[in-house]
Amino acid sequence: MARFGMVIDTARCVGCMDCVVACKTENDVPDGFCRDWITETVSGSFPDLSMEIRSERCNHCDDPPCVTCCPTGASHVDDFGSIVLVDPDLCIGCKACLAACPYDARFIHPQGYADKCTFCDHRVRDGLDPACVAVCPTRCMHFGDLDDPGSEVNRLLGSRRHHSLLPEAGTRPRIFYLT
Amino acid sequence: MNEFTTTRHNHLIDPALHIWGWEIPVYLFLGGMVAGMMVISGWFLFSGRHRNTRCSCFLLPGLAIVLLTAGMLALFLDLEHKRFVWRLYTTFQITSPMSWGSWILLLVYPALIANVLLRLPPVLAGRFPRMDALSERLRERADLLRGVGAINLVLGGLLGIYTGILLSTLGARPLWNSALLGPLFLVSGLSSAAAFGHMVARDREERELLARADNGFLAAELAIFALFIIGLTTATRAHMQAAELLLDGPFTAVFWVFVVGAGVAIPLFIQSLAVRHRIQHTPVAPLLVIAGGLALRFVIVYAGQASRWLPN
Numbered sequence: 244m245a246r247f248g249m250v251i252d253t254a255r256c257v258g259c260m261d262c263v264v265a266c267k268t269e270n271d272v273p274d275g276f277c278r279d280w281i282t283e284t285v286s287g288s289f290p291d292l293s294m295e296i297r298s299e300r301c302n303h304c305d306d307p308p309c310v311t312c313c314p315t316g317a318s319h320v321d322d323f324g325s326i327v328l329v330d331p332d333l334c335i336g337c338k339a340c341l342a343a344c345p346y347d348a349r350f351i352h353p354q355g356y357a358d359k360c361t362f363c364d365h366r367v368r369d370g371l372d373p374a375c376v377a378v379c380p381t382r383c384m385h386f387g388d389l390d391d392p393g394s395e396v397n398r399l400l401g402s403r404r405h406h407s408l409l410p411e412a413g414t415r416p417r418i419f420y421l422t
Numbered sequence: 423m424n425e426f427t428t429t430r431h432n433h434l435i436d437p438a439l440h441i442w443g444w445e446i447p448v449y450l451f452l453g454g455m456v457a458g459m460m461v462i463s464g465w466f467l468f469s470g471r472h473r474n475t476r477c478s479c480f481l482l483p484g485l486a487i488v489l490l491t492a493g494m495l496a497l498f499l500d501l502e503h504k505r506f507v508w509r510l511y512t513t514f515q516i517t518s519p520m521s522w523g524s525w526i527l528l529l530v531y532p533a534l535i536a537n538v539l540l541r542l543p544p545v546l547a548g549r550f551p552r553m554d555a556l557s558e559r560l561r562e563r564a565d566l567l568r569g570v571g572a573i574n575l576v577l578g579g580l581l582g583i584y585t586g587i588l589l590s591t592l593g594a595r596p597l598w599n600s601a602l603l604g605p606l607f608l609v610s611g612l613s614s615a616a617a618f619g620h621m622v623a624r625d626r627e628e629r630e631l632l633a634r635a636d637n638g639f640l641a642a643e644l645a646i647f648a649l650f651i652i653g654l655t656t657a658t659r660a661h662m663q664a665a666e667l668l669l670d671g672p673f674t675a676v677f678w679v680f681v682v683g684a685g686v687a688i689p690l691f692i693q694s695l696a697v698r699h700r701i702q703h704t705p706v707a708p709l710l711v712i713a714g715g716l717a718l719r720f721v722i723v724y725a726g727q728a729s730r731w732l733p734n
Contacts, residue, residue: 260429280430284733288423299430308593314520315509333509336502338434338441339520345594345731347439350432355503409731411658412594 246305247324247362248389248417249376250396250405251298255383258283258296262375262384266300269363269374273353278360279375295422298375298384300360301348302408302416303327309340309349309357318357324388325417326364331356345412362386389417426733439595439727445500447719450585451614452493453527454607454715457585458615459486460530460578462632463537467571472540472561476624478632482615483537483574490530519591523584530581533573540570582608589726597664597729600653603722606646613639614715617689617708629703633693636711640690647682664729673725681721685714 258281266272266279279300287293307327310318317333318340320326329340329349334356341349341357352358363373367386371377376384387394396419399405403421410416434441459482466472466479501507511528515521539557547554560566586607589598616636623629654665668677689707696703 263429276432277430280428282429282733283427285425286423292423299428311517312520312591314515314518314524315506316513316515317509331503332506334503335506335509336504337500337520338502339518339592341435341441342439342592342727343594347430347432347435347730350435351441351502355506409733411660412731 244322245324245388246390246417247326247367247386248303248396248419249362249373250385250387250399250419250421252383252385252399252403252421253295253297254421255381256296256298257381259380261378261380262298265374265378266360266363269366270361272358276350276352276358278358295420297420298379299346299348299408300375300418301327301344302346302414302418303360303362305415305417306413308343308345308414312339312343314339321364323364324362324367326362326367327359328361328364329357329359345409345414346416439730442500442723442727444720445496447716447723449493449497449500450588450607450723451716451719452489452496453585454582454611454719455614455618455712456486456490456493456530456534456611457578457580457582457608458611458613459483459489459618460534460537460574460581461612462615462619462635464571464574464576464578467537467540467567468575469571471628472567474625474628476628478619478623478625478628479537479571480541481622482619483534484543487531487534487538490527490534494527519584519588523581523588526577526580526584530577533570533577536570537574540567579608582611585611589722592726594731595664595726595729596658596660596731597654597667598722598726599661600650602646602650602653606643606650607719609639609642609646610715610718613643614712617711620693620703621705621708630697633697633703636708637690637693637697640686640693640711643686644682644690647686660729660731663732664725667725667728668721672728673721676717677721677725680717681714684710685717686711689714 260281263279272278282297282299285294303326315333317330321328336355349357349359372386376386385395387396405419405421407416407419430436463479463482466477471477472479510524540560542554542557583604586603590600590603593599613636616632620632654661667673689710692707695701
């Protein structure tokens with residue numbers, strides 16, 4: 244079983260939001276909601292400021308609290324690529340998973356079930372990249388199997404400095420940001 | 423300087439999580455109070471106090487069924503995918519407190535009904551004489567009475583703790599991420615149930631006993647509050663910021679005035695005087711305790727949603 248993850252080069256990301264538009268189009272995300280989004284952090288003191296632009300989404304954690312708290316098994320880790328998914332027919336809309344996610348990556352779909360990034364698993368099963376990765380004009384996003392030592396994502400993680408979001412939350416996220 | 427900008431604007435998530443409204447605090451409060459009623463009536467059955475026919479152990483279970491049903495209704499109203507609620511009972515997810523809770527709630531009903539059957543309310547006894555005769559025969563079986571009492575005690579304890587654990591396992595919200603929430607909600611539920619029993623008890627000795635027990639629960643609640651705050655303020659920066667919501671933030675006034683002050687400290691003072699026979703027993707202190715229990719759930723649920731890990 245693969246263990247898919249994503250590596251995003253923050254030195255290349257310009258925050259154009261193409262990934263956000265591609266996701267909304269590919270996955271028919273309802274108006275007013277987004278499965279991925281752009282954040283911009285500025286830190287330091289003038290004139291020594293640094294800025295990081297990131298494309299963020301569900302981190303498809305190795306220890307996903309949204310899965311362990313789900314009372315019906317609707318939130319699950321799929322057998323194909325360890326992708327964290329939600330089965331709308333099992334979800335009762337209790338919102339425990341929304342409360343459990345330290346990244347606030349989930350939302351309630353207008354039809355009542357919890358919704359989130361799926362890594363475009365329907366595309367990945369066909370050997371394609373997720374829509375956000377495929378459309379990125381600066382090629383700053385990379386998708387692949389973290390368990391494959393020869394994958395591009397592993398090559399980048401082995402050669403560049405990187406970080407993940409909220410590692411202190413203990414969820415072992417699988418999206419990494421190159422700095 | 424750390425400036426954080428995001429394009430995300432999801433409903434119920436941004437700018438701060440606000441997924442749970444009044445329904446969840448009401449459900450947690452009613453669940454806790456029912457748990458307390460089960461423990462108290464279970465203990466009275468187990469210890470032989472039921473021999474007094476005016477024992478509140480025969481009054482509390484029937485009321486607990488009504489309150490639990492109201493709580494379950496509030497929980498149901500909170501669900502966003504209501505027509506799939508039956509999915510809760512097609513599986514048991516061992517790591518999910520909500521799954522544990524839904525099955526515990528399913529066991530609680532028969533335990534409460536068994537308790538009600540031991541002495542039917544007059545309105546039911548008159549209408550169903552055969553059931554009344556059955557309950558009379560049941561009451562002659564001491565082992566059965568103790569068994570029903572023990573089951574109510576255990577399930578009441580589990581239900582009371584579950585209402586707190588439900589929140590405390592959600593580690594993404596630092597304010598909730600304390601193992602003390604389970605004991606806190608259990609003790610608060612016991613306190614609310616004892617206060618209610620204190621108010622409605624028809625036997626003077628029982629009223630005194632429940633007032634004394636309530637004083638013990640209230641004192642324990644104060645101690646757990648102190649440990650809860652100490653735990654938060656000595657943990658990570660995110661936990662310290664969560665504690666500030668209660669110590670120097672938007673929930674400070676309501677927490678200290680309505681929960682700790684009016685809900686615990688003042689009724690403890692009043693009831694301490696009453697059990698020493700300095701003043702008469704009145705419904706004032708029990709009503710304050712019950713209102714304080716409800717306020718506690720509102721503060722913890724709302725403040726918990728406002729707490730979060732710090733973005734990096």
